[in-house]
Amino acid sequence: MxxxxxxxxxxxxxxxxxxxxxxxxxxxxxxxxxxxxxxxxxxxxxxxxxxxxxxxxxxxxxxxxxxxxxxxxxxxxxxxxxxxxxxxxxxxxxxxxxxxxxxxxxxxxxxxxxxxxxxxxxxxxxxxxxxxxxxxxxxxxxxxxxxxxxxxxxxxxxxxxxxxxxxxxxxxxxxxxxxxxxxxxxxxxxxAEKGMAWMRLTARGRAGHGSMLNDDNAVTAIAEAVARIGRYEWPTRLTPTMEAFFRAIELDHTNLDQLGALQKMIGAVLRNTANPTMLTGGYKANVIPQTAEAVIDGRFLPGFEEEFFATIDELLGPDVSREFIQHQTxxxxxxxxxxxxxxxxxxxxxxxxxxxxxxxxxxxxxxxxxxxxxxxxxxxxxxxxxxxxxxxxxxxxxxxxxxxxxxxxxxxxxxxxxxxx
Missing domain, CATH: 3.40.630.10 (Zn peptidases)
Structure with a gap:
């Protein structure tokens, strides 16, 4: 055997x-x-x-x-x-x-x-x-x-x-x-599997001395974008797979407490997610850098990829760009x-x-x-x-x-x- x-x-x-x-x-x-x-x-x-x-x-x-x-x-x-x-x-x-x-x-x-x-x-x-x-x-x-x-x-x-x-x-x-x-x-x-969007965010500003006034600070721009994304509350979206899941276990999707330790895992597949995971910028205490970067681990539900990226781009604002590290369906x-x-x-x-x-x-x-x-x-x-x-x-x-x-x-x-x- x-x-x-x-x-x-x-x-x-x-x-x-x-x-x-x-x-x-x-x-x-x-x-x-x-x-x-x-x-x-x-x-x-x-x-x-x-x-x-x-x-x-x-x-x-x-x-x-x-x-x-x-x-x-x-x-x-x-x-x-x-x-x-x-x-x-x-x-x-x-x-x-x-x-x-x-x-x-x-x-x-x-x-x-x-x-x-x-x-x-x-x-x-x-x-x-x-x-x-x-x-x-x-x-x-x-x-x-x-x-x-x-x-x-x-x-x-x-x-x-x-x-x-x-x-x-x-x-x-x-x-x-x-x-x-x-x-x-x-x-x-x-x-079903959520899609993957590992993204590198980049803010570009005006370099200068840390003691001077600077209204084009790349670190400030990247920090604000990361905060907007990290604090955003994504709406609930029930896919066909998860509708079938909740029917089978005879639970309402708004009541996950009965799932115990599994509720964190199941909660993550009821909505798109985007978690900041890395943040870098600067090289000296008194130098305002020209660029600052962050990394976002984004995951989107089947059928909701377009909505996900539209929301991300709105949260980024005009001063921050994004590029893919990994993008999978x-x-x-x-x-x-x-x-x-x-x-x-x-x-x-x-x-x-x-x-x-x-x-x-x-x-x-x-x-x-x-x-x-x-x-x-x-x-x-x-x-x-x-x-x-x-x-x-x-x-x-x-x-x-x-x-x-x-x-x-x-x-x-x-x-x-x-x-x-």
Whole structure:
């Protein structure tokens, strides 16, 4: 059974340092890709490692299906990079993969080396037992997801589109995990993602001595623009996915208290958001600089991109310009589809008391790149979680960890899903 080795695979992956600080910095993903290649080779599946730059490696492989009449392939994707950390803030070292309190601890335990391990464990078990899926299954373990995917998913789509031949559907991260609300257990399947607009703002003014009068101060202009954007209260906008979410859980969208720790995550997908994250300007205490800059992390809902940028431009004012650091589309796919029913059935077979519901992800995944090839995808990394675990807070957080039982559950669900889809 796949759950027999998933914990060891997860721990091994966590111990491989694949931190991604952006700007092509960090140790890269090559060591993690080689580990995955070795584990696939052990069960007879040959893979290919593709480097976009030194050590910036993604791995691809294809499992041939048994039904020659099925032309529609399925993509299982996970990323190998993780965000940086300050080890001094953690209870255990983030690269230890330690088991404590019945959880596997470490950077990537939920984002997303847990899913990488579940995919590996499921595929390895099925290939050892000769249980190939009906349709072709393409495996992709990417580099650089945490910095927007230029060295990973985008590289593969642009330079190696042949990898995705025949792929029509995909499953990846940040979905299929359980939440408890109103005494009921729901499994949130990601059917939509907000779009991304990382923007650099620039104000230009008149340089001069800090002791002089100056009514054209770039620092003042950028500070005022950042304050307007940071304090703006975006209106509520219910997308079809979130309307279906609230119908399914039988809650009103104006009452999020019953969602517990999840309310912060759900609240962020009921409106566009724009958070100032960086601010720079000047080089000496007594010099008024000619330019000052800020960075905004903007996220817009499916169907509301035009409204988002119109509002941003109004808030910027005439003295501040913007340019993109990253600009990625919003996504939304139907929930009443055969592949979603396969997910829901696989979950219910393992947890008869659970209910699958759609939701929108406030962040983004590699699916944005894959969708440019016409691939429809969902977040489905199934985990049955304790009701009191702040799972959303684990993403990029301190003391990231995943319950051992949840990993076992997820591999069983993925195994069932491959039989059903």
């Amino acid at each position: 796949p759950e027999n080795e998933v914990v060891d695979l997860c721990r091994d992956l966590i111990r491989i340092d694949s931190r991604n600080a952006g700007d092509n910095a960090g140790p890269g993903e090559r060591a993690a890709a080689e580990y995955v290649a070795e584990k696939l080779s052990e069960v007879g599946l040959q893979s290919t490692i593709l480097e976009s730059d030194t050590k910036r490696a993604s791995l691809v492989a294809r499992i041939e299906g048994t039904d020659a009449n099925r032309a529609d392939a399925l993509l299982l994707h996970g990323h190998l990079d993780v965000v940086p950390f300050d080890a001094g803030d953690w209870r255990v070292h983030p690269l230890s993969g330690e088991i404590q309190d019945d959880c596997v601890w470490g950077r990537g335990a939920v984002d997303m080396k847990d899913m990488d391990a579940m995919i590996l464990a499921t595929v390895r078990a099925r290939l050892r037992e000769g249980r190939r899926p009906a349709r072709d299954v393409v495996l992709v373990f990417t580099a650089d997801e945490e910095a927007g995917g230029d060295y990973g998913a985008k590289f593969l789509v642009d330079k190696h589109p042949e990898v995705f031949e025949g792929v029509t559907e995909a499953i990846g991260e940040v979905g299929g995990f359980s939440v408890t609300a109103g005494g009921r257990r729901f499994y949130l399947i990601e059917a 919003a996504l939304e796919f139907g929930f009443d589809t055969p592949i979603v029913r396969a997910m829901a059935d696989a979950l219910v077979q393992e947890d008869p008391e659970g209910t699958a519901v759609p939701y929108t992800l406030s962040g983004g995944t590699d699916l944005k790149a894959f969708s440019s090839l016409g691939i429809k995808g969902y977040g489905f990394a199934p985990l049955r979680l304790p009701a009191d675990l702040d799972f959303a807070g684990m993403f990029h957080g301190v003391d990231e960890r995943v319950p051992v039982d949840s990993l076992h559950f997820g591999t069983r669900v993925l195994d069932r899903f491959l039989d059903l889809c």
